[in-house]
Amino acid sequence: MQPSNTGPGRLNAAGFTWQGDDVFGRIAHRYDRLCDLFSLGIHRLWKRRVARAIAREPWTVLLDGATGTGDIILRLLPDVSGQPRRIVASDISPRMLAIAERRLAQHREVVELRQLDLEHMPEVASASVDAYSISLGLKICDRRLALQEAWRVLRPGGRLIVLEASDIPWAPLQGLYLGYMAVCMPLLGWLATGGDASAYRYLLQGIRAFPSAPQLAQELQEFGFEAVTFERLSLGVVAIHTARKPGR
Ligand SMILES: C[S@@+](CC[C@H](N)C(=O)[O-])C[C@H]1O[C@@H](n2cnc3c(N)ncnc32)[C@H](O)[C@@H]1O
Known part of the structure; x- marks a missing residue:
């Protein structure tokens, strides 16, 4: 499968759009x-x-x-301190970003915070980043669009985590x-948020509909990534996939 244009929402496992x-x-x-809860x-x-x-992974x-x-x-x-690194930490939600900004305030020389929609990032030049990471976010966006953008912004040889x-x-x-x-996620979500369990209903739907670790690995390969690996954590509740965009 080569990167291609698709309609928004097609592979959003959680069934919602931030818009x-x-x-x-x-x-x-x-x-x-x-x-934590x-x-x-x-x-x-x-x-x-x-x-x-x-x-x-090798990146600047x-x-x-x-x-x-x-x-x-x-x-x-802490793992990259003292090394010449630049990190762009991005999110679509201004309120999530505001918290990230406060927590990362001491690291402004290394970390830049940007509001970006990972499904469509015209602000980020093609082949301009060495590594692209996404944690617990792929299931709540259009996976194909997100991977397509990751592929575009990665330089040849760039790493996906x-x-x-x-x-x-x-x-x-x-x-x-x-x-x-x-049972627990919507209930605790409802109690802990004072009656707003929607995020947790979406997350649950996202967990149910997300591909298995081998399926995601295959999807990444079909997308064009190479050297695809995965590691299951906590018996497989989550997995870490790594991959490389072909090229030098
Ligand atoms: C489950 S949280 C994960 C946050 C963080 N990576 C972590 O592991 O703690 C998902 C995040 O994805 C963000 N998000 C959802 N759709 C997005 C999109 N289209 N573009 C960028 N961020 C998005 C949400 O605002 C939220 O902050």
Whole structure:
């Protein structure tokens, strides 16, 4: 499958568009605490692992899409300190970005915050970044458009790093996990947000509809990426995929 133009929303596993509903803006001030609550703190481990995976790749300029409150970048910075690096941390939601801006305020010489729609980033020149990362964001946007933009902005040889919900290969356990999520996520989301569980309904839908780790790896290969690898974390609840755009 080559990168191609498709209609918006085609591969949005979560079934919503930010244009229609800035759900993350509404929960921005509670987002990090909610991540702790839903994952029982395990998202911290996933984020440390993906930060290390990003740090291992060769890059000078990194674009992080759907950066949210800047959690991944905060974990990445110690690993790349003292090195000539430039990080563009981007998100569509001004309220999520405002929190990222506050948290990353001491690192302005390395990190630039930008409001970007990762499905359409005319502000970012083609072949201008060495690495593109996206964590827990691919399932809530149009995947094909997002990957198409990642491909465009990456220079030849550039690296893609994706942390995303995945599948537990043992079906009974996956069933139990989805059952837990179906009951707990909207309920806790509703309680913790004072009655607004919409973000968590979207996330749950996104988790259910997102491809398995091998399927996503195949999709990346069909897209044109090479050296595609994936690592499952927490039995497969999430996976980290890495890939390279062909070229020098
Ligand atoms: C689940 S949060 C993940 C945040 C962060 N990467 C993390 O791991 O904590 C998803 C983020 O994607 C952002 N987002 C959703 N659609 C987007 C789009 N089209 N372009 C850029 N960001 C988007 C949301 O505003 C939200 O901050």
